[in-house]
Amino acid sequence: MPDQAAGSGHRPAPVHTDPDDVSLLTALSALADPVRIQLVRELAGSDDWTRSCGSFDVPVGKAALSHHFAVLRGAGVVEQRDQGSKRVNRIRREEFDARFPGLLDLIIRADAPG
Amino acid sequence: MPDQAAGSGHRPAPVHTDPDDVSLLTALSALADPVRIQLVRELAGSDDWTRSCGSFDVPVGKAALSHHFAVLRGAGVVEQRDQGSKRVNRIRREEFDARFPGLLDLIIRADAPG
DSSP states (O other), rough: OSSSBBBOSSSSSOOOOOOOOOHHEEEHHHHSSSHHHHHHHHTTSSSOOEEEGGGGGGGGOOOHHHHHHHHHHHSSSEEEEETTTTEEEEOOOOHHHSTTTHHHHHHHHHHOOO | OSSSOOOOSSOOOOOOOOGGGOHHHHHHHHHHHHHHHHHHHHHHHHHTOOEEEEGSOOOOOHHHHHHHHHHHTTTEEEEEEEEEEEEEEEHHHHHHHHSSSHHHHHHHOOOOOO
């Protein structure tokens, strides 16, 4: 039996892209956005699977936030899974670093995105 | 007397931004474009000031090309100067690397941008 709660059934499970299948252009485009930079930074400072989508301090509504997470999933930056009624996140640090060395470091350590 | 040819006078000299004044978001946005990735790659493989704007193998017209170079100048990636009727280029490798370590390396060594 899986030891992980199944999705709550009210939405499809998130679709992921392996970082190895992500083009440089897709990766750069995903990260060239102030909201997504903020999401990546907060996630990089949190333990895996401890952050639900609603826990981030970004000034966008729920639909826009879903879109931003979908872009990050599609670029191999973020992995998500449903736990009960929450969707929780982890940053794919090792896999993404292997594909684009240093790029996440730049995002995380650089100045504010403005 | 300056040992460099003055601009030909039919257009203003290019305006540059120092990489130290460039935000991460501006840098990523400038590089998240297939035409600009191609320009950066070709320029990185050429000696400084040997490439005129018209010498790049990119599928865009003159006005679009001017825009792309303006974006790269504004992100501190490229320096330009007018030599007679030509505008020639160099990549600001050292200065940009100091500001965003590893980012140009990713652009230059990664797979095709598609």
